[in-house]
Amino acid sequence: MAKNVKKKNYTIRSVSNAFDLLEQFHGDVSEMGLTDLSQNLQLTKNNVFRLLATLQSRHYVEHDSHTEKYRLGFKTVELGQTVIRQRGRLNNSREIIEELVKECNETVCVSVMKDFCSVNLDVVECDHPLRVIPRIGVRLPAYCTAAGKSQIAYFADDILKKYLSENQLQPHTENTIIIPEQLKRHLREVASQGYAIENEELDIGVVSVAAPIRDYMSRIIGAVTLLGPSQRLSTKLMESTFIPLVMKGAGEISAKLGYCGGQAEEIHPVLLGRAQG
The missing domain is CATH 1.10.10.10 (Winged helix-like DNA-binding domain superfamily/Winged helix DNA-binding domain)
Structure with a gap:
């Protein structure tokens, strides 16, 4: 053959x-x-x-x-729950994101990349009457979600070029970044600061912040995201409370996966597949 x-x-x-x-x-x-x-x-x-x-x-x-x-x-x-149970990293992250929610009383979720999209795998909701409920298992465009941006920001240059050429940047709101060069500059900032903020770029009224999860080989395999209504997640609270909490949570999950610090490696396409299994 x-x-x-x-x-x-x-x-x-x-x-x-x-x-x-x-x-x-x-x-x-x-x-x-x-x-x-x-x-x-x-x-x-x-x-x-x-x-x-x-x-x-x-x-x-x-x-x-x-x-x-x-x-x-x-x-x-049943199959979806089986996938979640079989992912060791979720067993390591559930307790941590539950603690994050207790500290800030905002919704927190864990996601991975799939076919250049962000997919939420686990979520812990806050108890506010007005809250954001993440869509589990649904592929969301990476370029306008905090979880997605916190991961594609580490794409190697050739992979980012491929991503931008093969994925049309659709405007979901007036805040969506749809100009490739502008998005590239934004992603460089994300990689430099270690977290991404999504300011009503996918859904009006929703703001989120995410930080990448790394494994024992420093590979980025997912993200922790905190999200809520824009009226509650002010810029001041983002800087003083939510960004530090998300980065702490991502760091704790990464540590459980064997990450010992240092510079994260750029994501390579093969790792996008590994991140799913």
Whole structure:
């Protein structure tokens, strides 16, 4: 067998279609009907129905007989929780982020990079009636989130160039940085100071600060983020309380992972994959 045969040649179309179907339920999309799924996937209704029937039999999707729509089943939740449990770094970080929340009473989460996006894996919420609830497992654009910026700031120059060329910088708010050169200058500041601030760049009214997590080889493998309403996370409190707390938390998690200090290495693409497993 030729060594240069690409892995994609081994993909099974029906399995790929099933995953495409599951991925239709993202963000705020909780339910979808057969017709919408058929149109989105560009498959016949018969093919989609067979996929749904198979996934439903394995509890990956559920059917609401009243609305005639489908939603994700509890099996997907079970798999997601299994991933979280199997990530040793989360076992090391949960107690620390719980302590951070006790100290500041703001929401704190831990995230990693996946396909040049920031993905929240664990969160501890504060008890304020008005609070920000991070989206778990959802891919968020790295360039306009504190967690993402605190990691891509350490990209090697060629990887950052690749990131900027392959990812269109969309304006989510008027504060989103969408000019590549301006973003590069901003990221250099982030790398220099060791933390990133997101000031209503993804969602209006939400401010966050994040610091990178490093492992025993000084590689950046994730980030700790503190986030809350802009009316509560003032610049003064950011500087006096929240930034020091986030950097302390990231440092404590890094220490548990064997990080002994020193300069963090630039992130290389292969490490983006390792950071997920």
